[in-house]
Amino acid sequence: MTQNKLRLGVNIDHVATVRNARGGAYPDPVRAAKLAEEAGADGITAHLREDRRHITDADIDRLMEALTVPLNFEMAATEEMQKIALRHKPHAVCIVPEKREERTTEGGLEVAREENRLAHYIAPLRDAGCRVSIFIAADRKQIEAAHRIGAEVIELHTGAYCDYHAEARFEDRDRELDALREMSAYAHSLGLEVHAGHGLTYDTVKPVAAFPEVKELNIGHFLIGEAVFRGLTPAVQKMRRMMDEARER
Numbered sequence: 001m002t003q004n005k006l007r008l009g010v011n012i013d014h015v016a017t018v019r020n021a022r023g024g025a026y027p028d029p030v031r032a033a034k035l036a037e038e039a040g041a042d043g044i045t046a047h048l049r050e051d052r053r054h055i056t057d058a059d060i061d062r063l064m065e066a067l068t069v070p071l072n073f074e075m076a077a078t079e080e081m082q083k084i085a086l087r088h089k090p091h092a093v094c095i096v097p098e099k100r101e102e103r104t105t106e107g108g109l110e111v112a113r114e115e116n117r118l119a120h121y122i123a124p125l126r127d128a129g130c131r132v133s134i135f136i137a138a139d140r141k142q143i144e145a146a147h148r149i150g151a152e153v154i155e156l157h158t159g160a161y162c163d164y165h166a167e168a169r170f171e172d173r174d175r176e177l178d179a180l181r182e183m184s185a186y187a188h189s190l191g192l193e194v195h196a197g198h199g200l201t202y203d204t205v206k207p208v209a210a211f212p213e214v215k216e217l218n219i220g221h222f223l224i225g226e227a228v229f230r231g232l233t234p235a236v237q238k239m240r241r242m243m244d245e246a247r248e249r
């Protein structure tokens with residue numbers, strides 16, 4: 001493994017979405033996580049939403065038992081989630097914004113306006129040995145605030161970049177990509193580890209994977225969708241390959 005290798009975190013939330021459509025145990029997100037591991041994922045990401053619309057508490061218990069790669073536990077900055085994280089002490093905790101009525105995570109966390117609260121919130125997680133990551137927009141003000149509160153990692157929200165690509169709004173897409181590039185370099189210069197994710201696909205992954213400061217991409221919804229057509233193992237393997245190709249250039 002080279003030092004500049006880009007890690008792939010596979011988010012298995014939407015295996016749970018399909019399972020929950022019928023209320024049973026199938027398909028099992030933990031089985032998907034193990035397959036993703038075997039296919040080359042360097043980590044697994046799961047988002048325990050406050051409304052438990054996909055991943056459940058029992059899924060987190062089982063992932064902690066079953067995984068041999070690190071778990072990146074995404075959660076809102078609530079007291080309930082902090083207790084759960086402190087009970088499990090996953091490798092990484094990624095603090096994300098959550099709105100009950102949203103369809104998916106719409107934006108980045110507002111760190112600058114909540115600096116004091118978030119600094120106190122993440123301190124026990126850090127003390128427990130979790131790497132604390134903050135999911136934010138490519139915005140200098142938010143990056144600086146994440147740095148000041150003591151986060152070790154930021155994850156840049158790539159959703160707008162991917163949406164603009166899908167809508168063929170290429171000027172807007174390229175502007176977003178420039179902001180992601182510039183802010184990855186800036187966050188890295190402050191000593192933050194830089195991750196990125198949300199909405200990435202085979203069509204959008206390479207430009208982001210090519211940023212030398214980015215250490216990890218977290219990708220879920222597209223891979224689970226693609227698994228319907230080609231199977232999860234080939235879907236993950238192809239993403240892994242594309243990330244490596246982008247990095248070699």
Ligand SMILES: CC(=O)[C@@H](O)[C@H](O)COP(=O)(O)O
Nearest residue numbers: 013047074096103104105198
């Ligand atoms: C924070 C984030 O980007 C992921 O958690 C992703 O959004 C999957 O969860 P949802 O699809 O429920 O937003």
Ligand SMILES: NCC(=O)COP(=O)(O)O
Nearest residue numbers: 011197198199219220221
């Ligand atoms: N943090 C981003 C993530 O985990 C995956 O997002 P998506 O690929 O499911 O949109």
